[in-house]
Amino acid sequence: MRGVITMKDGRTSALVLLLALSLTACGGGTPGPSAGAPELLAISPPNGAVGVHKDTNIELSFNQPMNHASVEAAYVSFSEGLRRDQVTFVWNANSTKVTIDPKVDLKYADGTAAPITYSFLVGSSAADQAGGTLKETVASFRTARQFTAVLGSQAALDGYTSGRDALYSNGVVGGNTARTGGMGDMVPEGGSATVSVRAFFSFDLSGLPPTVVPGDLSAATLGLEQVTVYPSSAYADMTTAGEQLILEQVNYGNQLTITDFGTPALSLVTAAFSKDAALTRRSADVLTQVRDDLANRAARGDRTQYRLRFAKDQPEGSYGFADFATAEGGARAPSLELKYLAP
Numbered sequence: 001m002r003g004v005i006t007m008k009d010g011r012t013s014a015l016v017l018l019l020a021l022s023l024t025a026c027g028g029g030t031p032g033p034s035a036g037a038p039e040l041l042a043i044s045p046p047n048g049a050v051g052v053h054k055d056t057n058i059e060l061s062f063n064q065p066m067n068h069a070s071v072e073a074a075y076v077s078f079s080e081g082l083r084r085d086q087v088t089f090v091w092n093a094n095s096t097k098v099t100i101d102p103k104v105d106l107k108y109a110d111g112t113a114a115p116i117t118y119s120f121l122v123g124s125s126a127a128d129q130a131g132g133t134l135k136e137t138v139a140s141f142r143t144a145r146q147f148t149a150v151l152g153s154q155a156a157l158d159g160y161t162s163g164r165d166a167l168y169s170n171g172v173v174g175g176n177t178a179r180t181g182g183m184g185d186m187v188p189e190g191g192s193a194t195v196s197v198r199a200f201f202s203f204d205l206s207g208l209p210p211t212v213v214p215g216d217l218s219a220a221t222l223g224l225e226q227v228t229v230y231p232s233s234a235y236a237d238m239t240t241a242g243e244q245l246i247l248e249q250v251n252y253g254n255q256l257t258i259t260d261f262g263t264p265a266l267s268l269v270t271a272a273f274s275k276d277a278a279l280t281r282r283s284a285d286v287l288t289q290v291r292d293d294l295a296n297r298a299a300r301g302d303r304t305q306y307r308l309r310f311a312k313d314q315p316e317g318s319y320g321f322a323d324f325a326t327a328e329g330g331a332r333a334p335s336l337e338l339k340y341l342a343p
Contacts (some may be wrong), residue, residue: 163261
């Protein structure tokens with residue numbers, strides 16, 4: 001009978017019989033037909049997505065192993081930055097997913113302009129490894145827009161305190177300044193020691209769209225203007241080689257009190273925010289700090305807050321301070337410039 005091999009001695013080899021039947025059932029080792037037409041199971045970013053970040057890659061996931069060359073040849077885009085010669089194709093080990101990586105980051109539109117739309121298609125010539133072809137697919141997405149917001153400090157929450165018996169807010173010092181340093185004119189009655197003071201500044205983040213998350217923030221710059229230094233030797237007397245005017249992120253809530261003098265710092269922004277007595281505007285990168293405050297918006301009341309202090313809190317026998325403009329300082333008032341992404 002078919003599939004049976006008879007040996008010279010007339011006996012049938014059961015082993016050979018089983019092997020022959022197995023080969024017949026498997027088609028003799030020849031690759032079988034496709035399990036069905038290939039399908040595109042998922043696209044990332046999904047079709048119609050908005051607010052996409054510029055460093056995003058496109059990912060295409062298929063239901064079965066694909067022929068790399070056919071898929072890459074079937075990919076077409078006329079969007080600048082997504083053309084075939086402007087991207088790299090990277091496949092996973094089993095050929096079911098391809099990552100399309102733009103060689104240069106995509107673009108953001110300015111917040112006042114319309115978002116930029118990127119589109120592409122994978123044509124019907126894309127085939128799986130058995131030769132089955134894909135249904136043509138067209139997809140598009142829009143990158144985020146980049147907005148700039150400049151925030152002023154909160155007048156009711158900036159000022160300074162000695163942590164003992166003095167609290168000044170609402171710009172009462174000279175009408176528009178917050179002070180840090182050692183204050184000879186704030187000595188308790190009958191005392192002789194210098195009292196240290198620290199300056200505080202608060203910014204309201206509630207004006208940012210509620211959809212903005214820490215990763216959407218691309219830049220944050222704090223600006224404070226030094227308007228008075230007395231005496232001119234104050235920096236020499238009250239700083240050290242490694243630390244000068246120290247800027248810290250803090251959280252003192254919806255009211256400045258004398259206890260905020262010693263409230264624990266959330267992070268150090270810089271140990272040298274200001275290095276000398278020059279009456280100029282100083283700036284610091286506070287991106288890490290504002291992202292942290294955005295991540296804790298509810299707990300911190302939608303605020304980002306900072307403290308200025310000299311390295312030496314109580315310089316013995318010294319009298320010196322530095323004043324920085326507060327919210328009442330007009331053009332010299334504190335500022336927080338934010339750059340963020342939104343759809």
